[in-house]
Amino acid sequence: MKDTRQLIIVVEDDAGMRRALQRLLSVSGFETLAFASAEAFAHVNDPRVPYCLVLDVQLPGASGPQLYEQLVYPRPPAVFITSRDGPATRNAVTSAGGDELLSKPFLAEDLLDAISRAVLRGSPP
DSSP: OOOOOOEEEEEOSOHHHHHHHHHHHHHTTOEEEEESSHHHHHTOOOOOOOSEEEEESSOSSSOHHHHHHHSOSSOOOEEEEESSOSHHHHHHHHHHTOOEEEESSOOHHHHHHHHHHHHHHSOOO
């Protein structure tokens, strides 16, 4: 039987946080693919268009906002997450075209709500 769950891609360098996000999204009914860096995500050869992205702002190499800026239009909606919230972080997310930013730690419900808001504003497949 074909899996018809919506795909959410997580790019988070902290392995524990990445696993926690995958578990949360999986039990919430989503399929997930997770990567430790923007570069690892760029090398994936998966033809599916994600329903939403969850991007850490501070990543090794290219940042979450830099990754999002490089994506081809139409881009999937994105939720950015950070442990270093501040004006520079908010400016980077906004400049990249992001609307949703959550500060770590955050509640599971807050992430799911942010995904819903991002998808409503965006144009998922």
